[in-house]
Amino acid sequence: MTTFAFDVETAIEPDGPGRWLTTISSDWNINTNPNGGYAATPLLRAMAAEAEGHPDPVSLTTHYLRPALGDQDATIITEVARRGRRTSTVRGSMHQDGKPRLESVATFADLSAIPDGSEIDGSSLEIPPPDLAPVEQCVNRLELRQGVVLALASRVEIRIDPRYAEPGVAGEAVTAGWIRLLDGRAPDSLTLPLFADSFPPSVFGLVGQTGWVPTIELTVHVRRRPAPGWIRARFVTREIAGATLIEDGTLWDETDRIVARSRQLAMAVD
Amino acid sequence: MTTFAFDVETAIEPDGPGRWLTTISSDWNINTNPNGGYAATPLLRAMAAEAEGHPDPVSLTTHYLRPALGDQDATIITEVARRGRRTSTVRGSMHQDGKPRLESVATFADLSAIPDGSEIDGSSLEIPPPDLAPVEQCVNRLELRQGVVLALASRVEIRIDPRYAEPGVAGEAVTAGWIRLLDGRAPDSLTLPLFADSFPPSVFGLVGQTGWVPTIELTVHVRRRPAPGWIRARFVTREIAGATLIEDGTLWDETDRIVARSRQLAMAVD
Secondary structure, X not given: OOOOHHHHOOOOEEOOOOEEEEEEOOOOEEOOEEOHHHHHHHHHHHHHHHOOOXXXXXXXXXXXXXXXXXXXXXXXXXXXXXXXXXXXXXXXXXXXXXXXXXXXXXXXXXXXXXXXXXXXXXXXXXXXXXXXXOHHHOEEHXXXXXXXXXXXXXXXXXXXXXXXXXXXXXXXXXXXXXEEEOOOOOOOOOOHHHHOOOOOOXXXXXXXXXXXXXXXXXXXXXXXXXXXXXXXXEEEEEEEEOOEEEEEEEEEOOOOOEEEEEEEXXXXXX | OOOOXXXXXXXXXXXXXXXXXXXXXXXXXXXXXXXXXXXXXXXHHHHHXXXXXXOEEEEEEEEEOOOOOOOEXXXXXXXXXXXXXXXXXXXXXXXXXXXXXXXXXXXXXXXXXXXXXXXXXXXXXXXXXXXXXXXXXXXXXXXXXXXXXXXXXXXXXXXXXXXXXXXXXXXXXXXXEEEEEOOOOOOOOOOHHHHOOOOOOOOHHHHOOOOOOOEEEEEEEEOOOOXXXXXXXXXXXXXXXXXXXXXXXXXXXXXXXXXXXEEEEEEOOO
């Protein structure tokens, strides 16, 4: 049996009713902080375990109270709000060093059990995938002049379309590209929140901001289970209000179907 | 002192630490169910009371476990996840008839205390308000051939742009118009979640769907405190996946500034 870093480094073990233990790795860091999508994954695993028979997070919201701590143990607390026939809703929190770090609520379903279409009364509604340069012509996130130390790149391969690879050149607050786990672990419902939080901030394309854009809250809606292979993603910031911005993301699999959408509230001015 | 229906019918009273009582009115119903944005408001008030000194919900997510019950008392449970200097995060749930109905998590801030701009490194990012027909040329939601009984219209005045007032005619899953409380109560941070959930489903413009599009989860980001007067809003559904759709909303005040954005996951096929 092959073991993949994603599964090993987000593993949880039960520690009594509604309690779980995990260890947060520092190999998914951006600068000195674990990536927010990565840090939310053990919590997501624990919440999914409570949502018996409903493995897919159709709506996951995580509030980032404090940065997670790499190379430290963490305690997870879960509580079932409702177990239903079609969906289950669970809330959970992740604690390190005696302090709450992440606070989540999620509704889970079984996405293998629902119809596969995208129609309502005969009208189809889809967002077509963006026209991206092929993976081999895209720029590894490691090579961006973004001024960050990216341990995350030891785990996740992130290729940016050349249009968005130079700070401030795109002229719009957009980033887009390809993403997959570096060791070949296939995408699934649990990897999509990580992928939704792994690209450079979309304001990079507008202003070449090199600082950190810390997430206050991240909501991910998993829409379908992804096919094996690369995930394409596009992120856009359409407005800034005072100290914060909202960034929307859409993720597609290799069959051109939307697999997840994301929206995050982040600090624009720290 | 003038009392307004919104304040009376969403009032809460403390019932011990982290416990609150309220009564859900049926005067905000759509068909037989209280509007989801309305039902979430007493819960939002209780959570805001816990977020001492941070009155504005900069991120509010509510999961709808079961419909709220009109003309029945409700118990609210709140728990502070973190009280910080700039923000506070609180979770809460609303229960009726012994069953959890709504499960929320929110981060609050003081929006009077943050900078008012919409710039990052000198680049401005805004979504301009839509070009709507004047209020007097818009169609009262009551007059839409939508096949719903709208007690909500006794509390909220909703005027739909004529382009979106005929079922299936717009040819796109969009709705847009004007909204305010009927008795003159001015908009504020607490009314925006209600306003984000009061328009006809945007799929109405595409297919003239007359059925109920029940909300699974609604996230509202309050971006600024609104100026007095009408709120303009625009909602769009861009994709349907299997049994669910995602609807995005943007709300502007009379000064043309964005005051809130919303995203909801809803059932497209019941």
